[in-house]
Ligand SMILES: Nc1ncnc2c1ncn2[C@@H]1O[C@H](COP(=O)(O)OP(=O)(O)OP(=O)(O)O)[C@@H](O)[C@H]1O
């Protein structure tokens with residue numbers, strides 16, 4: 001049985017707007033949805049179509065685009081082991097960072113969401129606080145932490161845990177650490193929001209029927225928090241795969257990701273059509289992974305939320 | 310006397326400044342069917358949640374089968390609670406919802422399936438076991454919730470308005486069903502309801518509550534026929550109240566004079582009543598008799614104008630105005646005869662045996 005991919009896009013406000021406009025059907029709908037559609041067209045669809053179109057053209061060197069149809073940009077990606085390796089590495093870093101971010105973010109979102117006291121909003125504020133400082137500065141501070149003579153190695157050597165410094169900087173691991181660090185709030189927030197929305201009565205009902213804390217978590221809280229976990233996974237994955245600054249600063253030549261190559265191709269090599277083809281390839285890979293994940297998790301199946309049409 | 314299944318000793322619960330439950334003491338024997346009856350917000354749900362262990366009492370003790378359970382978690386108590394809002398698990402089918410409690414009481418799979426099916430059938434819900442709660446009607450959800458709490462067979466079963474969302478027909482059917490289950494299983498039921506008829510029909514004892522306090526505790530007949538306060542008298546059934554005082558006592562009978570000067574004579578009294586204190590006279594609406602001519606003997610009969618009659622199918626409700634301006638309600642079974650026209654003059658007769666004196 002095939003089911004539509006069920007990513008939590010349904011929670012976007014568009015359906016609410018649509019239902020509000022039902023009272024004045026034609027006018028209301030146009031008025032409410034119009035700006036959103038115009039916005040999406042202008043800033044998402046049209047640029048994407050342009051990128052897709054350029055990716056099938058030839059480069060004239062120095063940024064020039066020759067409007068002649070060709071698929072050589074794509075065949076170059078598919079045949080070059082370098083680009084395949086970089087795409088794979090990006091994907092691997094994306095999946096690893098997403099997994100680690102969810103593992104670290106779930107408990108935090110869970111505890112904040114289940115907290116009864118009014119401290120939770122304050123703690124959430126602390127979590128998003130780093131966003132108020134420059135991302136560049138934050139990634140540079142990780143450079144100081146991960147360096148051979150940085151904070152981590154200094155601590156390890158002063159407690160005699162290591163004889164020679166760990167090479168964390170300019171490595172796959174270093175990039176994953178940087179991405180996990182900056183992606184955590186994206187994971188914590190949706191998990192927090194969904195866990196907070198779980199009715200206490202449902203947990204109470206589980207207890208009254210004999211389930212202890214662990215069983216109530218397994219049977220009620222965790223399954224009901226899956227939409228938040230899915231949203232967190234999608235946000236984190238998209239963010240991680242497309243990372244640019246973390247690999248640029250913490251990865252060096254040790255871990256190159258696709259965004260770095262795309263920027264390089266645009267701004268240094270001035271090969272716009274090839275850069276566009278790389279962008280499309282990245283986009284396709286993300287869509288394929290998300291679709292596969294959506295099918296695997298199939299939230300509608302978990303919930304029985306198939307609508308009663 | 311055997312150990313009660315449930316015992317509450319001076320239980321209080323306050324939320325901030327609100328006394329939701331105020332000094333409630335109650336002892337329920339094994340197999341008893343006890344109803345909590347009271348207006349919205351009087352603390353019924355709060356009391357149930359404390360017994361279930363979902364709320365900690367501010368003070369007082371809760372004992373289940375003689376054991377103090379104040380510090381026991383809900384899952385360590387041999388109870389089951391049906392929530393007023395059902396609290397069905399939205400991600401589980403009806404079957405899984407009902408089977409949940411059995412699973413955590415260590416009932417094996419085959420036995421579980423058998424008992425869940427039986428419970429659903431009992432609730433007249435045969436074909437919905439694979440449906441999710443959102444695919445059920447309100448009344449079906451309520452019955453799944455009821456099945457879920459019934460099926461575990463606990464020492465004390467707490468039901469918070471289990472039938473409130475059902476239509477009359479089904480409701481009466483389920484009342485009979487529940488009563489039979491309760492009698493057959495011998496499980497102690499604590500049953501919350503807004504519906505006095507339901508409480509009267511089903512309970513061994515009724516606890517009438519108001520503003521967190523227990524006002525009266527007794528059998529259905531006791532609380533209906535011998536209310537101890539105006540609140541209880543007013544809450545159950547339909548009554549007329551006259552404020553006034555005792556004019557004089559003669560042997561075991563007394564005369565009551567209302568503030569507007571109506572006089573009721575020959576009222577029997579056994580309890581010692583303070584002769585000059587202010588009292589309220591209660592007369593049930595169904596005890597007010599109407600006739601077109603002056604009844605004999607003429608004592609306790611009054612001339613009245615029929616202001617209007619409301620036809621309710623089973624009953625006729627008459628609104629009457631006495632000559633002194635007092636309004637009186639009378640109900641009678643709606644027979645085949647046509648009711649008197651509005652505005653017509655009638656006679657009201659009251660049997661002194663049907664007068665009850667209340668102190669407040
Ligand atoms: N968590 C809470 N915080 C503050 N006040 C509460 C809380 N729960 C209940 N109350 C208050 O305690 C009182 C009793 O509430 P409760 O829910 O027990 O009433 P109830 O008798 O079950 O009413 P109903 O018949 O409407 O269900 C109410 O005044 C209510 O506002």
Ligand SMILES: [Mg+2]
Nearest residue numbers: 353354355393
């Ligand atoms: Mg209630």
